[in-house]
Every structure is written in C-alpha cells, then in structure tokens.
Amino acid sequence: MDSHLSDAVPTKYMNALSEIKSRFKRVLDQMVDDSSSLLEMIRPAQDSKFGDYQANCAMPMKGMLGEPPRKIAEQIVAKLEIDDLCHSVEIAGPGFINLKLDDSWLKQRLTEALPDPRLGVPLVDTPGTYVIDFSSPNVAKPMHVGHIRSTLIGDGLSKTLRFVGHRVITDNHLGDWGTQFGMIIYGYKHLVNPQAYAEKPVQELGRLYKQVRQIIDFHAASQQRPTLLERIAKQRAELEELDSGEPVDDKKKRKEIGRRKAKIAEQQEQANELEAKMATVQSDTDLLKLAEQHTDIATEVLTETAKLHAGDQENLALWNEFLPYCREDIRRIYDRLGIEFDHELGESFYHDQLEGVVESLAEKGLSRESEGATCVFMEQYDTPMIIRKKDGAFLYATTDLATIQHRATTWQPSAMLYVVDHRQHQHFEKLFDAAKLWGYDDVEMTHVSFGTVLGDDGKPFKTRSGDTVGLEGLLDEAVHRAGQLATELNPEGNAAELQEVAQVVGIGGLKYADLSQNRSSDYKFSYDKMLALKGNTATYLQYSFARVQGILRKGNIDIEAMRNDPVAFCFENDVERELGVSLIRFGETLDEVLIDYKLNLLANYLFELAQTFSGFFENCPVLKNEDEDLKQSRLQLCDLTARTIQTGLSLLGIDVVEKM
C-alpha cells in the first residue's frame, strides 16, 4: 500500500498552477505584506478564450495600494518573470491578468509525463499519515443503499491520498457489538432451522435477523398504532378549531396552521408505516403464529444483548461463532466493489477499554455526574456529551473516544478522517473538541460529511420493512443493465468479454453516479440515474479509454517504445493543444480534491478531459495520418489521455476495459 513512498523520487515534475503562483509570489511579496490570499486568486481560466490561467489579484489590491487596478496589473506584469512558462500575458477588463502557457513548456511537461507511471504528478513534499474511518456498517444487517456513500467516498479518498504520496490507514469501524446480536442470538435460540444453519449459515443468520426484526416491529406497531391514531384524531380536532377553512389574515396563525397540518401528515405517514409492518406479519400465517408465540421478544432481545455485554459464556460463544459469518457476508459486497480495508476494528474491539476512557476523563477533571449520567460539559455547547448512561452502560461517544485514543497511539496519524453522513455533524464536533481537551490536540480530525440518501419521493431514505433497496440487488441490477446494453451494441461479442464489460461498466457507473456529485448535497436515489450508461457517466470515460485502446490495437503500436522514445508533441489543431493543457492539469486537480476532500472535482475533471478527447477524436485522425511525426504525436496524446482517465478512474475505484 505504501509503494508510492518507497520509490519516492525528488520532485522533478512541475505543476503549472503552483509554478505560476510561485512566479507571482516573488512579485507580490515586494508589493504587499501578505500575498497568500492574493495567490489563491490565480486559477484556471474560466473561459479558454481568456487563456489557460487567470490572476484576479490586481483588483483587490486597489484597496491596499490605492491605485487603479489596471495600473497595478501593469506593474505586476512588468516585474513578472514568466516568459519561459507563459508566452502571452495580457491585462483585460478591470484588471484581470490572463496567462497562456507557452507551447514548448507545455510540450515539455507532456514529454515528461509520457514515460512516467505517475503521469508527471508530483508526490507531496511532506507526506502525512491519514487514518480514514469509512463504511462502518452494522454487521448482521443487510447493507442497503444508505451505506454506499461512505464506502465509496472513503475508498476514493484513501486511494487519492495514497496516490499523491501520503501514508493511509483505512479502518472499517464495524458495528459488531450492538442489539442486532441480541436479535440473532435470540433468533438462534428460538427460531433457527438447524439444517439451514448447517448448510448456509450466513443465509440462515440473515433470515433470523429479518424474522426477529419483523416480529419486534409487529409488536411495537400493534402497540403504538392505536395511540398514534388517537393523537392524530385529537390534533385534527384541535386544528379544526383553529382553522375554520376561511382565509386567515394573521400571518402567525397561518403559519401555525401549516405547521400543524404538516405534523399531522407526518404522523399519518408513520401510522401507515406501522400498518405496513403489521400487514407484513399478518399476511403470513406462519409468521403471525410465531409473533403470537414471542410476545416478549423485544425485552428478551435486550436481555440477550445485555448478557453478551456482561460476558455471559453462552452468548459470547455464540457471538464468536456468528461474527465470522457476518463478516463473510459483508465481505462479499466489498469484494464486488473492489474495496479492501487495512483494519476492521469494530466496536467490540473497544468494549473493554471504555471503563478506562471514562476514568481517564474523570481524572483529568473533564467529566462530571449530572442527572445520574457521566457527562463532558464544554462551554461552547449547551448540551453535554454523555459518556456513561445512568444505568452504567457506555455510548457510542465513549467508543469513539476509545477509538481516537487507540488510533492516535497506534499510528500517530497527522489526520483522522471520518466519512459519515451529515446528520452526525454535531456529534463529531463535540467528539473532536472533547478529544482535544483530553490531549489529542495535534492531529487534524475532520468529519468528511455527506448528504443523506433520499428516496425517489425526495424524503429521507428510510429502512422500512421490506421496501429498502438492498445494496446487493442494486449491484446485480447495475451489472444486468450494463450487460444488456453491451450485448445489444456488440451482438457478436464474446460472452466472457461481455460479462467482464457488464461488471466493469455496471459497477463503475454506480460508483461514478455517487462520486461525481458534491458529497455535501443530499443524494436522491434513483435507479435510472445510478444506472445510467450515457452522458456524464463512468461509461463515457470508460468508452474514451476503450476508443484509444482500439486505435493502439489497430495501429499495432509498440507502446513501450513510443513512451520511452517520444517524438516532439505537435499542436496542429487547436483541440490538440486543449487536450495537452487538460492533461497536465491532472495533478493540480488532485491538489484541489484534497483541500476539501471533494472527489466530485476529480470526476468533473475526468469528464472534461474525456469531452476534449472526443473533440480530438472527431477532428484529428490518428492512424490514417500521412505525416509520421504528427501521427506519433497524436498517438502520444491518445496514450496519455487513456492513462490519465484510467488512473483517475482508479482513484475513484472504477475499472476500465480494453474493448466495449
């Protein structure tokens, strides 16, 4: 995993943007005290007609220097030593400085990238150690679409951080110590089918989990539904008193009415859900019979869980027996997604450290008793972080603190990233602040949050009885759709190859649909969108790659020879230069990605690169070119494009195929 570190070489490659910035820095440092914010105003040009890069720093300097921005821009340009890098430096509009890369400089970068497996992307100057916590499913429960974001974003960030030269430790903080084990232990003791368990333990445990869940939900729903309906009726009556149906002038009152209506609708929705859960059981006579036999199942499950936590021999033995099966179950999905973890230290790993965590915080005077619970109060929050319940049990905050302690002492990371959905934001704020007070104050702790997965209706995706979209089914469907299209487009294709294409395109499309979106936005789940195979999709990028491979194949090109003995790059057509500029931006894109851990910037970059390539593909014949040097130059551009796409996609965890 650390191979990029072991063969690290001194940075010989240049990143256009940082090189331009360093040239500007020399000038700006003579003019102002602090140039850092001004340097950030140098960025890729918004429109290619302005050049390749633009510096917007002259305008804000008006306030500092009291001169017209255009004049300041002129002074900057006069002092700028950048001729070798940019052949055209122009001032435009109110004081924009537009920069166009010098072609020979650009060609030099491309020539360096060609034989380089890293495509000219420099390694970071100061490698850090990142512990990344992601995926973290509860074992023994089926994985569903809600788990996909953390898994994909975490994996993508790990790969990207590693690629630029950081040391990365991935840790899957499994939920392997919770109530779900009480459920399968109870299920195993009362409802198991021994033969099925002997033959297919993973499947049987899954069945037991589901069945126990259904029965618990059934009883809970039967109990809650009448009171809920009663409450709704009462609220309806109150609403009628308030809202006569006449138009209401009073704004506050109108708002109140709206609020109550929404609340009633929400509760009605809940009631419907409860009814659905009841119906699931009632429509199945065997299940209904079981439900009637196990009326105390909810408390029994809690008892089994408590016994497990207390070290009960029998339950602990069962837990030890079940856990490997549960891991195997989720492993199957990770295998299909091509995801591996360095560590899988679940909640159970920490349970015997929790007492010590609470003691340590108490010793340092950071916690105190309040209403029977042990709490960490911090002045910036009006509610405490509770680390021990009044009944003595620990909470996830306690486990998370133990985890920080373990990671910090074991790996001495420079950063710990938590790829967890945004609803836990406050929890992480408190957790990080508490950890800092506790002494872990020299490590970056970041909650890499992401939006909730919403259903088709735009409402938060809920794990309801039955109608969740299981992750495994989603993967199957993705591969199936890709396979259908592949077969349609290549009716004479070889079956094994088509199957390979279906896998790569189907899974890749699913991943890209998620990763190409800004992680902080809520995610509206849609089959059609996640499984789309045209437009801005992984398929488009994979297709670009395959097109290049087609050319290389048809031209019978000796690729190694071409890479190691290149001809001078030639920009005959504008789009060739455009492609070249796009290619050398791979490295700076990765820098951008890692500033805020936003992988969608990489996806966007790759899409734009592929679009530029499509333009090149249309307008620039390669093999049928008479001019041998031009042909070679174009082959070199093709090869670089394909490898950049392949490498970029690999950082997103997406594969490519030679033919599709």
Added chain:
RNA sequence: GCCCCGGUAGCUCAGCUGGAUAGAGCAACUGACUUCUAAUCAGUAGGUCGCAGGUUCGAAUCCUGCCCGGGGUGCCA
C-alpha cells in the same frame, strides 16, 4: 425555541475562500455512422440563481431579515 444544511433550466445536479455573457447531464428539437468504436459528435431551445435589503469596481457566491424544505437538539448510532 436553539443549532446545522439546502432552495440555480422541465428533471437531476455543478458552480459558492466574490470575478468577465450563470454551466453540465437527462428529457425535447435539428443534423452527422461505406470513416481510428454513433455507449459518440455538432447544433437549437430552455434561467427574476427562493424573496427583500446591504457590503463594492464587481454578488448565484459575503452580511442581515424573511419565506420554503430537510436534519440535529441529555442517556440510539
């Protein structure tokens, strides 16, 4: 009540540490396969960037207020 996030084209979303005429994909419409892969390309159409103020050379982007939606908010994770 308080706190956090969001509201951009018919749909799904980029763009948000202020920058030049607001972008993409899908859907719609018009064209391009005897051509290195048409899973593609070229083009057309589509927007009071929730509303109202403010800050300034310049605001989708920053500030304030409001409207709408979602989430969180002391013993779940």
